[in-house]
Amino acid sequence: MFLGIRKDEIKHLLRRLGRDSRDNFANVELKSLFSELTFNIITRMVAGKRYYGEGSDFEEAKHFREIIRKFSIECRHQIQEIFLPILRWMDYGGYEKKMARTNLVFATNTAAVTMEWAMSLLLNHPDVQKKAKVELDTCVRQERLLEEADLPKLHYLQNIISETFRLCPPAPLWLPHMSSENCQLRGFDIPRDTMLLVNSWTLHRDPKLWDDPTSFKPERFEGGERGETYKLLPFGTGRRACPGSGLANKVVGLTLGSLIQCYEWERVSEKKVDMMEGKGLTMPKMEPLEAIWPLHRTLHRLSERHGPIVSLRFGSRPVIVVSSPSVVKECFTKNDVIFANRPKFVMGKFIGYDYTVVSLAPYGDHWRNLRRLSAVEIFASNRLNLFLGIRRYEIKQLLLRLSRNSVENFAKVELKSMLSELLLNITMRMVAGKRFYGDNMKDVEEGREFREIIKEMFEFGGTSNPGDFFPILQWIDYQGYNKRALRLGKKMDVFLQGLLDECRSNKSDLENRNTMIDHLLSLQESEPEYYTDEIIKGLIGAIQVGGADTTAGTIEWAMSLLLNHPEVLKKARDELDTHIGHDCLIDETDLPKLQYLQSIISESLRPFPLAPLLVPYFSTEDCKLGGFDVPGGTILLVNAWALHRDPKLWNDPTSFKPERFETRESETYKLLPFGLGRRACPGIGLANRVVGLTLGSLIQCFDWKRVDEKEINMDEGQGLIMPKMEPLEAMCKTRQVMNNEQENIGNEA
Ligand code: HEM
Structure with missing residues (x-):
């Protein structure tokens, strides 16, 4: 029939x-x-x-x-x-x-x-x-x-x-x-x-x-x-x-x-057809998750329809999404302790040393200790100043690389990977005294491996694990998520343990013995029960994972915006020429007087916050938000991306206007790229220094233009942090100030 x-x-x-x-x-x-x-x-x-x-x-x-x-x-x-x-x-x-x-x-x-x-x-x-x-x-x-x-x-x-x-x-x-x-x-x-x-x-x-x-x-x-x-x-x-x-x-x-x-059939290219499985009632082939991702956009659409507090269920777990300054304020003032926790997802077990790393640890004595320790040993001004030479040296290496082919004419450069290598070198030298990238580096392979681990971690973390929301799927390890997380966690652990052992044995030719690992190892000698290898590995892992791609990504978005707005780029260069001149390079100490540069950074983080939903919080008790009852055990997502683009909060929010920050348009609860409250990003000081110095140096030392007439594509890609979909390519030409400095470069560290 x-x-x-x-x-x-x-x-x-x-x-x-x-x-x-x-x-x-x-x-x-x-x-x-x-x-x-x-x-x-x-x-x-x-x-x-x-x-x-x-x-x-x-x-x-x-x-x-x-x-x-x-x-x-x-x-x-x-x-x-x-x-x-x-x-x-x-x-x-x-x-x-x-x-x-x-x-x-x-x-x-x-x-x-x-x-x-x-x-x-x-x-x-x-x-x-x-x-x-x-x-x-x-x-x-x-x-x-x-x-x-x-x-x-x-x-x-x-x-x-x-x-x-x-x-x-x-x-x-x-x-x-x-x-x-x-x-x-x-x-x-x-x-x-x-x-x-x-x-x-x-x-x-x-x-x-x-x-x-x-x-x-x-x-x-x-x-x-x-x-x-x-x-x-x-x-x-x-x-x-x-x-x-x-x-x-x-x-x-x-x-x-x-x-x-x-018909005769052939593949579209030499590459084999991807046989990755997607998700569904039936088992479809994998393809981009354009329907749901980026999640911040989907949640924004829900908020537009239902208001600034939206209550959802992700499987068996209650979730609240907030996107108004007054509700955000309530979360981080009267309810700040209640929301100072993080939800437990499978990834944290295998990759976060069973939730003992600072970004995933439950709110309590252990987390407080880690924050205190990192505040003193890593993020304190004196510690950051100690590493200033590293930042200067690495940024100058980047400038040198960019100027290689661009002294006479504009040369095309791919900035994404250069920025990513810059940040990995900076963080790795601070942590372990090693650099992976640059000319004649012997650890390039190790660096590549580490970058692969971090990349996989962000991609992996970005795809929701059904088991996190449906406990039954957890038991059967549906789609092998646990196994993959375990394997990834092991790879990361082997890498970090290698760094620790290398510092401990002190046999290698490490250039700087005053690294974070050295400090933490000396603390281990006095208090071995607390400063275990796992705690140290967790801390340095959090710095690498939390610090490198977020900072590199921020610079990439900012440069993309500048290339699409040459008038802003010119104004920034004029500011640099006025305050620094043509005889020396910008330094970190110059940053406070470069107000327009600071405004550009804020205005880049506004539409493109690297963590658009911040990092999820978790309520430990019942509380009230905007008059609604929120039960204990609820996941809280703060849609910073939506807040940063809300026309009720920002004048002409879709335009790139660094000038808006001259009039103090910003207020605490409407611009929050680094989060808020007790769990706010501890790396903000370091990030501001690196972003400021790198961006300032790029603007001061080079003329920039787009590869062609077409505007830079500002679409966001997928992942736990918000990457640019297309890696940034641009044309640059060395300016006089860079030529003057050429001879000194390479002699400092
Ligand atoms: C532009 C660069 C950066 C951005 C946009 C950024 C953003 C964030 C955000 C939104 C959070 C969550 C805050 C919250 O829950 O309220 C966070 C947490 C964190 N960030 Fe950053 N971050 C950046 C750079 C860094 C750097 C350079 C480091 C370290 C070297 C770092 C280390 C951390 C850590 C350890 C946490 C977890 C804090 C906790 O849960 O107690 N971040 N970051």
């Missing part, structure tokens, strides 16, 4: 693909084509109408497409798994009603997702694709199109589909089952009302059940491996097994077979 519909819709797909690919290979986006195909098949079967493509230009279809578009934006990726239940619990935008459509989406999604996985596997395995083509050419030939009736004789095609289901089961945990009575499983008592999750994904990759399980080998089914019922279970088994498996097999078989029969 409905065979005609399936045939017809697949022909539509084939015609669409044929439009641009008659003479040459054409680039096609298969995901949405598969999704529209399966939607049309189901809606024609259910309602007799097609809602996509030809013949779908009627009001109801448009309405339907709009619903599905909105639904998939809301559901995609994270939402399907984490945010969908959250939004459902708070019934955001009448979500319950929209959820009635889930069945339709689920039914069509499984087939579409499977076809996408299958095509990805075939693109990565041209040998398999070729073999399937030979089978089709032999059994069906090129005179006519493949029919559903041909499928039973196409064994190799069937094997490809089985192998796709094995590696990429569209419902990796099936749908949860619930026990209605007490029972026994393998001798264990299972009480009634227990939720049963069957992990078919693990079963399908179990090396005890499958030979070489991670490889894509359709041939494995030639020997009849498929026959064993309980090892290949993409559609579930038993009474609640998927009733649509027959239809799914037909649609997938006919579509895939037709695509192979009718």
Whole structure:
């Protein structure tokens, strides 16, 4: 039944693909084509109408497409798994009603997702694709199109589909089952009302059940491996097994077979198709999380609709998002102790030495001790002054690097990685007396490795871990998040321990023996029980992770804004020329008199705060906020990004106007890039010095312009801190002051 519909819709797909690919290979986006195909098949079967493509230009279809578009934006990726239940619990935008459509989406999604996985596997395995083509050419030939009736004789095609289901089961945990009575499983008592999750994904990759399980080998089914019922279970088994498996097999078989029969397929580039899994009710392929991320923007939209205090649930955890100065003030004045905690996420256990590092430790004696220690040993003015030589030297090395090709003419430079290397050198020299980047450095590889760890940490921290919000997923380590965090934590620990051991043994050629690690190790000698290696590693790790990318990112955003606003850049250069002149380079002691430069930094941190939601806080007791009851155990997110762009708080907030800070437009509770209260950033003094000196030096020593006429793209990328989406490239030309200084550079440290 409905065979005609399936045939017809697949022909539509084939015609669409044929439009641009008659003479040459054409680039096609298969995901949405598969999704529209399966939607049309189901809606024609259910309602007799097609809602996509030809013949779908009627009001109801448009309405339907709009619903599905909105639904998939809301559901995609994270939402399907984490945010969908959250939004459902708070019934955001009448979500319950929209959820009635889930069945339709689920039914069509499984087939579409499977076809996408299958095509990805075939693109990565041209040998398999070729073999399937030979089978089709032999059994069906090129005179006519493949029919559903041909499928039973196409064994190799069937094997490809089985192998796709094995590696990429569209419902990796099936749908949860619930026990209605007490029972026994393998001798264990299972009480009634227990939720049963069957992990078919693990079963399908179990090396005890499958030979070489991670490889894509359709041939494995030639020997009849498929026959064993309980090892290949993409559609579930038993009474609640998927009733649509027959239809799914037909649609997938006919579509895939037709695509192979009718077209040649190649990857878009040499690079293999990415086989990372995304998140969802079904297991989609990974793609950018454009629907939810950046999270601060999504939360801002919610605040616009519901007001400056929004109460949500992320899975089982209550969350409050605040975005008005008066509520922020309430959080950090009368409720400051209540919100001085951090929520515990899995990452903190493995990467934060079981929540003992300063940024993640619970509010209490241990945290107070760490803050006191870092205030005295690291962030105190005398300690920062001690390291002034390091900052000067490293910034001058950057200037030297930039001037290499730009003495005569403008030269193109990629600033992002240079700034990142500058900050890693500064923090690493302060911490351990080592520099990783520069000419003839022997530790470049070590530096690269460390940068990779930090990068992974930020990327990893930026993707929500479902287990943090659904304890049940924590137990089963859904998607292997715990394992990954453990591995990352170990890598970081090995690196930090190496630094400690190197300082301790004192055998290396470390250039500066007055490092933070040296200080902490001497404290360890007097109080070994408290200053354990773990405490020291946690402290230096927090400085590296908290200090380097945030500061480098701030300079990158500021330079991008200046390149888009040459009039501001000129005014800043005039200020520098007036106060410092052309004979010497700017120094840290000059910063207080450079008011316009300071305003530029504030005006960059306003629209582009590196921690747009600050760092989450956690309430330890019930309290009241804006007249609402907030229970203990609530996560508090302060949307600094939204506050910094609120037209009620800032005049013309989307414009870049450093002058606004001359009139003291800023007030404590409306500009908070470094957070507030007891947990506010302890690195603010260091950050201000480094940002000020670097930015001032870049403006003083070089003329700058954009690479072309186009404005610098100011879109933000993804990650725990707010990176620029596109690394900053610019043109620079050395100014006279830099030429004068050239000879002295390199002789200081
Ligand atoms: C422009 C650069 C920086 C920005 C925008 C920034 C921003 C922040 C923010 C928003 C917080 C959370 C504050 C809160 O919870 O109220 C924070 C915390 C922290 N920052 Fe920074 N930061 C920067 C530079 C640094 C530097 C240079 C260091 C160290 C060298 C550092 C170390 C830390 C630490 C250890 C914490 C955790 C404090 C705690 O939980 O007690 N940061 N930072």
